[in-house]
Structures are given as structure tokens and as C-alpha cells.
Amino acid sequence: MKDAAPQKIYLSDYQVPNYLVEDVHLTFRLAPEATRVLSRITFRPNPDASSKDFFLHGEDLQLISAKIDGAEVTPDLVVGGLTCAVPDAPFVWEAEVEISPATNTALEGLYMSNGMYCTQCEAEGFRKITYYPDRPDVMSVFTVRIESDLPVLLSNGNPVTSGEGFAEWHDPWPKPAYLFALVGGELINHPDTFTTKSGKEVELNIYVRPGDEGKCAFGMEALKKSMVWDEEVYGREYDLDIFNIVAVDDFNMGAMENKGLNIFNSSCVLASAETSTDMNFERIEAIIAHEYFHNWTGNRITCRDWFQLCLKEGLTVYRDAQFTADMRSEPVKRIEDVIALRARQFREDNGPLAHPVRPDSFVEINNFYTATVYEKGAELIGMLKTLVGDAAYYKALDLYFDRHDGDAATIEDWLTVFEESTGRDLSQFKRWYEQAGTPRLAVEEAYEDGTFTLTFKQSTPPTPGQDQKDPRVIPIAVGLLNPNGDEVVPTTVLEMTEATQSFRFEGLTARPTPSILRSFSAPVILERASSNAERAFLLAHDTDPFNKWEAGRALARAGLVEMILNGAAPDGAYLDAVLQVLRDDSLDPAFRALALGLPSQDDLAQTLVDQGHTPDPQAIYEALETLKMAMATHMQDVLPRIYAQYQVTEAYQPDAAQSGARSLANAALSLISRVDGGTAAQAQYDSADNMTQQLAGLAALLTAGKGAQAVATFYEQWKEDRLVIDKWFGLQISLADPAQAAEVAEQLTQHPDFTMKNPNRFRATLGALAMSPAGFHRADGAGYKLLADWLIKLDPLNPQTTARMCSAFETWKRYDSDRQALIAAQLDRILAQDGLSRDTTEMLTRIRG
Numbered sequence: 073m074k075d076a077a078p079q080k081i082y083l084s085d086y087q088v089p090n091y092l093v094e095d096v097h098l099t100f101r102l103a104p105e106a107t108r109v110l111s112r113i114t115f116r117p118n119p120d121a122s123s124k125d126f127f128l129h130g131e132d133l134q135l136i137s138a139k140i141d142g143a144e145v146t147p148d149l150v151v152g153g154l155t156c157a158v159p160d161a162p163f164v165w166e167a168e169v170e171i172s173p174a175t176n177t178a179l180e181g182l183y184m185s186n187g188m189y190c191t192q193c194e195a196e197g198f199r200k201i202t203y204y205p206d207r208p209d210v211m212s213v214f215t216v217r218i219e220s221d222l223p224v225l226l227s228n229g230n231p232v233t234s235g236e237g238f239a240e241w242h243d244p245w246p247k248p249a250y251l252f253a254l255v256g257g258e259l260i261n262h263p264d265t266f267t268t269k270s271g272k273e274v275e276l277n278i279y280v281r282p283g284d285e286g287k288c289a290f291g292m293e294a295l296k297k298s299m300v301w302d303e304e305v306y307g308r309e310y311d312l313d314i315f316n317i318v319a320v321d322d323f324n325m326g327a328m329e330n331k332g333l334n335i336f337n338s339s340c341v342l343a344s345a346e347t348s349t350d351m352n353f354e355r356i357e358a359i360i361a362h363e364y365f366h367n368w369t370g371n372r373i374t375c376r377d378w379f380q381l382c383l384k385e386g387l388t389v390y391r392d393a394q395f396t397a398d399m400r401s402e403p404v405k406r407i408e409d410v411i412a413l414r415a416r417q418f419r420e421d422n423g424p425l426a427h428p429v430r431p432d433s434f435v436e437i438n439n440f441y442t443a444t445v446y447e448k449g450a451e452l453i454g455m456l457k458t459l460v461g462d463a464a465y466y467k468a469l470d471l472y473f474d475r476h477d478g479d480a481a482t483i484e485d486w487l488t489v490f491e492e493s494t495g496r497d498l499s500q501f502k503r504w505y506e507q508a509g510t511p512r513l514a515v516e517e518a519y520e521d522g523t524f525t526l527t528f529k530q531s532t533p534p535t536p537g538q539d540q541k542d543p544r545v546i547p548i549a550v551g552l553l554n555p556n557g558d559e560v561v562p563t564t565v566l567e568m569t570e571a572t573q574s575f576r577f578e579g580l581t582a583r584p585t586p587s588i589l590r591s592f593s594a595p596v597i598l599e600r601a602s603s604n605a606e607r608a609f610l611l612a613h614d615t616d617p618f619n620k621w622e623a624g625r626a627l628a629r630a631g632l633v634e635m636i637l638n639g640a641a642p643d644g645a646y647l648d649a650v651l652q653v654l655r656d657d658s659l660d661p662a663f664r665a666l667a668l669g670l671p672s673q674d675d676l677a678q679t680l681v682d683q684g685h686t687p688d689p690q691a692i693y694e695a696l697e698t699l700k701m702a703m704a705t706h707m708q709d710v711l712p713r714i715y716a717q718y719q720v721t722e723a724y725q726p727d728a729a730q731s732g733a734r735s736l737a738n739a740a741l742s743l744i745s746r747v748d749g750g751t752a753a754q755a756q757y758d759s760a761d762n763m764t765q766q767l768a769g770l771a772a773l774l775t776a777g778k779g780a781q782a783v784a785t786f787y788e789q790w791k792e793d794r795l796v797i798d799k800w801f802g803l804q805i806s807l808a809d810p811a812q813a814a815e816v817a818e819q820l821t822q823h824p825d826f827t828m829k830n831p832n833r834f835r836a837t838l839g840a841l842a843m844s845p846a847g848f849h850r851a852d853g854a855g856y857k858l859l860a861d862w863l864i865k866l867d868p869l870n871p872q873t874t875a876r877m878c879s880a881f882e883t884w885k886r887y888d889s890d891r892q893a894l895i896a897a898q899l900d901r902i903l904a905q906d907g908l909s910r911d912t913t914e915m916l917t918r919i920r921g
């Protein structure tokens with residue numbers, strides 16, 4: 073039963089559920105193409121509901137039988153589920169359905185991955201398992217029996233009993249169906265234990281496929297660190313006897329916080345020095361923390377409806393960022409996060425897919441697991457914390473956990489907690505949740521008689537469906553430096569509430585240089601006329617690491633724009649300024665590596681658009697290449713010294729200190745390889761004993777045009793390791809000459825190891841092309857056509873991953889009319905496919921505009 077016209081769902085239409093669930097018993101008889109699911113569910117009419125209609129969601133289910141209070145019934149099968157006449161009192165619903173996990177390529181509901189059974193139910197996957205009120209405000213205790221000969225059979229909660237061919241689990245914590253999970257397979261366990269601060273013993277397990285057992289130790293350590301951290305920082309303890317993590321190869325997203333049974337994309341949990349880079353380690357640590365933290369922010373307190381998604385995601389991303397900052401380096405984490413925010417969220421906010429952090433309508437909720445909901449959602453938490461202060465923040469969080477434990481809550485609930493505990497009026501702050509778009513913050517400065525005045529003007533461009541925007545409250549962290557570079561006013565948070573507002577600093581002896589939006593205190597675009605001299609001054613003297621980095625970035629950007637638009641030569645002042653940073657051994661190597669980085673092609677394209685130009689992707693690419701070459705020559709004497717100085721000689725550790733050193737050495741290597749013909753890169757590649765070094769060697773060889781042999785040996789060495797081979801696919805495309813990138817990607821789709829059934833492999837290949845602007849936007853449209861061809865092939869199998877990848881086209885209106893016409897033709901070609909999924913249809917319709 074497929075639905076006809078896709079329906080738009082509105083937040084304003086929210087209605088409480090007509091029936092509540094007291095208790096759920098599920099029995100699974102696992103078989104690849106004919107799994108039987110028996111449900112026994114106790115319902116009771118909801119006294120607060122205005123209707124008595126009984127509707128259960130269900131999709132791709134074969135109903136075998138249904139009973140109410142033991143008597144056979146014949147429900148009406150309708151679009152998306154069933155209806156049935158039911159008693160006006162509590163009753164027991166029983167159903168038996170058949171499903172086919174082996175043919176479930178959408179990876180939603182119960183499916184098979186490399187012979188193992190697993191589930192993915194968020195957001196609306198449980199309805200593909202059995203008939204159920206599949207909405208997050210219906211919560212229940214679950215008891216699950218799994219029947220199968222497979223040795224490992226897992227579900228949520230605590231184990232009850234198990235024996236030959238079965239296992240039973242009971243989850244005492246009421247939960248919505250999206251947190252349900254089941255796993256069955258021949259898996260190997262990496263066990264450990266944890267004692268909570270109140271002395272409760274918890275069994276921890278990471279389950280993986282045979283062969284992966286050597287890649288669990290790091291994830292387990294990350295889990296234990298997360299458990300300690302949440303106790304210490306948020307006072308949150310774990311609440312079951314057991315916590316299980318399972319690694320799955322075929323997974324649409326990163327990982328999933330199912331109660332007591334987190335399921336991970338294997339790329340987000342498996343780690344070893346030989347096969348994972350430092351960046352992989354950092355990301356894995358963060359995702360394990362993220363899913364673990366959901367146990368309180370997401371599971372104990374869940375969302376009333378999917379419009380409230382940011383309630384759990386924004387808060388949990390914020391918490392995992394705090395965790396990473398604590399485990400590693402706070403400034404480095406902040407800079408990395410802002411780079412990612414601008415690359416993904418600002419890009420989204422600037423285009424046809426812009427939507428509020430709390431959207432007010434959707435067709436397919438899977439399309440709203442976005443950078444806006446997650447990353448901007450996290451920025452809102454950070455701003456709130458800046459506005460109320462640390463102590464008030466943690467006090468409010470205590471009240472939130474206290475008051476809403478066991479609830480399916482809303483953003484209103486969240487804000488009310490803060491209003492009551494701090495006495496602040498947050499109605500203006502709420503606009504951040506309701507209005508889409510990135511505010512522009514223009515600044516003007518005046519200095520007279522020792523008084524320095526900053527005047528800010530805020531405005532937000534229109535976004536789809538929202539023409540008018542109201543001023544928001546913006547915390548602006550500012551510090552002032554005097555002409556010799558000393559800080560005369562330390563970081564002060566200005567609270568801007570008006571459309572235009574001035575702030576005065578008195579008693580100064582000379583005109584200061586302001587450092588504005590320190591630590592990136594609000595997700596806005598700062599528009600400030602600044603000179604390169606001032607940027608260089610801030611790069612040299614700012615005490616705020618974020619703004620120090622930001623000044624270097626602004627300097628690089630300004631020089632690159634000159635190169636692109638006016639054919640200017642690389643800016644000597646920029647080259648000198650980065651050289652100084654590079655040489656400054658008092659600076660954290662990780663920071664210096666970031667300071668050596670350049671704005672991305674996409675960043676430059678948007679910069680040009682903001683300045684009223686049409687970006688030429690090839691010209692942007694060439695300017696970056698020219699600048700990198702100029703950096704390599706300008707710093708020729710220093711780079712080899714840095715490279716040698718920051719070689720790690722101790723045994724590999726993925727910690728902040730070692731990875732910082734490696735990132736600086738490898739940033740140097742990447743430049744050195746432009747002038748030494750690839751000699752240093754080859755030596756590193758040949759002697760590497762960890763993936764960070766090996767991959768950096770390979771990348772530098774490819775950049776030097778000397779990668780062919782290493783590409784071949786790398787494949788031979790790693791062909792049995794799918795996660796490493798994903799890197800191999802991706803790197804060849806992202807480092808290809810843009811004139812060849814589409815062909816390289818096309819050829820790789822013909823490789824025997826390419827499969828579109830595995831989202832990681834599909835993303836490594838087509839995603840790498842989509843994220844290489846010059847290659848993707850090649851003037852003849854080959855990149856567009858190749859991506860469209862594959863999206864058309866993938867959509868019938870996996871709508872969710874197809875739809876997510878459509879965002880490759882979201883910037884299309886930036887480009888010239890020829891490119892726009894080529895893209896429009898591909899969008900229309902995809903949209904014209906028979907039976908195109910609701911997911912992809914919604915995305916392309918919004919992008920097409």
C-alpha cells in the first residue's frame with residue numbers, strides 16, 4: 073500500500089494520541105524473507121483525546137491475523153496503516169505480521185546486513201516491523217522475545233532469560249517505538265564493566281562481526297569516559313544493568329541511541345591505529361559520547377513530536393561538543409565545529425532548503441535530520457548558556473531533568489525551564505527556533521575622547537516561506553586590543569536585542585582594535601569593513617584563539633578573492649603572517665595546522681556570491697592551487713624543519729597531543745609535496761605504521777601527481793577492509809584533477825568493490841564527487857549527470873540516502889545560467905522518474921523551488 077499524493081504535516085495540527093499504550097510484548101521468529109512478528113499490546117483510551125478513532129501505523133507488513141481481547145477481528149487496511157473498531161475501555165490488541173528483512177534495502181525497520189539482523193526505527197521505521205501508534209509521544213515498557221538459532225540475540229533493556237534458540241529482554245523504561253532495537257547474528261563481543269557513581273555495576277559490550285574484534289578497544293574506552301563525564305558534568309547516571317553497542321556495516325546515518333542497545337554504522341565505532349585516522353578516532357569518540365548522552369537527552373526525556381527534534385539533537389550535539397572540548401582542546405574543537413557549521417549549516421540556510429531549527433511543516437521527517445536541526449540547534453544551546461551563565465545553565469538543566477524525566481517534551485517546555493529557573497524572558501530567544509536564515513551582523517566603529525563605540529545592525533535575508541524576520545537576541549563576545557597588541561578590555565558579552573544597537577567602552581587611552589564575536593558566540597555572519605593590516609594584527613595578537621584563527625582565515629579569503637576576481641598574485645602579507653604563525657612554537661601544533669588551512673572552494677563560492685559575483689568553480693580551484701604553491705615556496709625553508717620537528721616517535725596514540733603534532737607535520741607535508749616532487753610523501757607512505765600517516769602520504773602523493781603506484785599498493789594491502797577501502801574510493805575522487813573527477817568517479821562505480829547497497833561506499837564515491845566543487849560543477853555537466861544517474865538508481869532501493877545526497881544541488885542558484893540550466897535538467901529528469909520516493913521528491917521539489 074503506497075500513499076498517493078505526499079502529505080504535508082504541520083506542527084500546528086498536533087493532536088494528542090487517541091490511545092495510550094500500557095505494555096508491549098513482541099515475539100520475533102527470525103527468518104530472512106519471512107520473519108514473523110507477534111505483538112500483544114495493551115491500549116487504553118486517552119482521556120485527553122477528542123476522538124475515539126483507532127489507527128495504527130503499518131508499512132510493508134503482511135497482516136496474518138489480529139485479535140482484540142482474544143477475539144479475531146478484521147481491521148480495515150488503509151494508506152499507511154489500519155483502523156479497527158475497538159472497545160471504549162482498556163483492551164488487548166494482538167497481531168501477527170510477516171516481514172522480509174533480507175529484501176529490505178531501505179535500511180529502515182528490520183533488515184539484514186552481512187548476515188546479521190538489525191533494526192533502525194528512528195524516525196518512523198517501527199511501522200515496518202508491526203502495526204503500532206508509531207509516534208514519539210506514545211511511550212511504553214517493552215518485553216521482547218527473539219526466536220532464532222543465531223548465537224547473539226539482543227534487544228533493549230535488561231536480559232530476562234535465554235536458552236537454546238531464544239532470548240528474552242525487558243526494558244523497564246517507558247519509551248517511544250523509535251527507540252526500539254533488535255539485533256541477531258554471529259557476533260563477537262568485546263566486554264567490559266562500569267561502576268556508576270552510586271555503585272551500580274553495569275555490563276558493557278561492543279558486538280562486532282568476526283574479524284573486527286581488534287577494533288573495539290578505543291570505542292569501549294570512549295564509552296567509559298562518556299559515562300564518567302555525564303556523571304561529573306551533568307550529574308547523569310546510567311540506568312540499566314547492561315549497555316550494548318553493535319556495529320553494522322549497512323547503515324544510513326552515523327549511529328542510533330536505542331535504549332540500552334545503540335546501533336552504530338561500523339565506520340563510527342570501529343577503530344584501530346592501522347586502519348583509522350586521527351580524525352576518525354576523534355569522530356568515533358564524539359559519536360559514542362553523543363549516543364550515550366542521548367540516554368538522558370533523548371531517551372529519558374524524549375520529543376513530543378518530530379518537530380521537536382532539535383530538543384534532543386541540538387542539546388546532545390552541544391553536550392558531545394563539550395565532552396570533546398574537555399577530552400581534547402577546547403579552541404581546536406570550536407574552530408573545527410565552526411568550519412563545519414559554515415560549510416553545512418550556513419550553506420543550507422543560504423539556499424532553498426533553509427528551514428527553522430524547529431521546522432513547522434514537513435513531508436518526510438527523514439529529510440529534517442539536517443545541519444540546521446543538529447548543528448545550529450547546538451549553537452542555540454551554546455548561546456543560551458552564554459546568556460544565562462554557566463551556573464544558571466546547569467541549574468536549569470537539573471530542573472529540566474527533574475521536571476521532564478519520562479516526558480515527551482517540547483521546545484516550550486525547555487524554554488519554560490530556563491525562564492523559571494533564571495527569571496529571564498526568553499520570548500525573543502525563541503525566534504532562533506522559529507526563524508530560518510543566518511543573521512547578518514554589520515558593525516560600525518567610532519572612537520572619540522577615550523570612548524569606543526560599536527554599533528551593530530542585524531538583518532536576516534528572507535528564506536522559503538519566511539519573508540520577514542524579527543530581530544533576535546544575539547550574544548556578542550567582544551574584547552579590545554590596544555595598538556601595541558595588549559588586551560585592554562577582556563572578553564565581555566554584549567547582549568544585542570534591537571535591530572540596531574550601540575555599545576560603549578569608556579576610559580581608553582587610544583583607539584583600540586576590537587575582536588568581535590569571540591569563540592564565535594553566535595551563529596551569524598559578521599559584516600565588518602576591515603583592512604588586511606588589521607587582520608594581520610589580530611592574527612598576531614588576539615588572545616581569543618578562535619578569533620586569532622578567524623583573522624587568518626579572513627586574510628586568506630580576501631587575498632583569494634583578489635586572485636579570483638582580478639588575477640592578483642598571492643598576497644605577500646598573508647604569506648608572511650601564516651609563516652609567523654607556523655614558526656611560533658608556543659602555539660598548539662593543532663592550532664597551527666588549522667591556521668595553515670585555507671577556506672574551502674564552497675566557502676569562496678559563497679563569499680563571491682555575497683559580494684555580488686557569479687562564482688566560477690574552476691577559477692576558485694585554480695586560485696587555491698596557486699596560493700598553496702606560493703605558500704610552499706614562500707615557506708620552503710621552514711616547512712621541512714616543522715615536518716621533522718613534529719614527527720611522533722612514541723607508539724601511536726590517538727590523543728590530542730599526538731594528533732595535533734601529526735596534523736601540523738602533515739599540513740607541512742602537503743605543501744612540501746608541491747615542490748619536492750613527492751619524495752617526502754613517498755618516504756612517509758612507505759614507512760607509515762598507522763593510517764593517519766599512510767593516508768596523508770597517499771594524499772600528498774596524489775597532490776604531487778605521483779600517486780598511481782601507491783593507489784595500487786594501498787588497494788592490495790587493504791582490499792579486505794571495507795572501511796579503509798571507502799577512504800581509497802573517496803580520496804581518488806576528491807584529489808583528482810577537476811577535469812577528470814567525473815571520469816574517475818564513473819570508473820570507480822565500475823569497480824567490483826563498488827556497491828550502491830552500502831551507504832558508506834555510495835557516499836565515499838558519489839558523495840566525494842558532489843563535495844568536490846570544481847569537479848562536480850564541470851562546465852559540460854558531466855558531474856551533474858553522473859550523480860543524477862546514480863541517484864535515480866539508488867532511490868528505489870534506499871530513498872533516505874538518495875534524498876540526503878540531493879543536497880549536492882542545493883547551491884545551484886549561485887552559478888551561471890548555463891550551469892543552472894544543466895542542473896535544472898538533471899533535477900527534472902530525476903523528478904520525472906516513475907515511483908520516485910516521497911523523500912527524494914520532497915527534497916528535489918524544495919531545491920527546484
Ligand code: PHE
Nearest residue numbers: 194195325326327328329441
Ligand atoms: N538519532 C540519531 C543520532 O543523532 C541519528 C539517526 C537518525 C540515526 C535517524 C538513524 C536514523 O544520534
Ligand code: ZN
Nearest residue numbers: 362366385388
Ligand atoms: Zn543524536
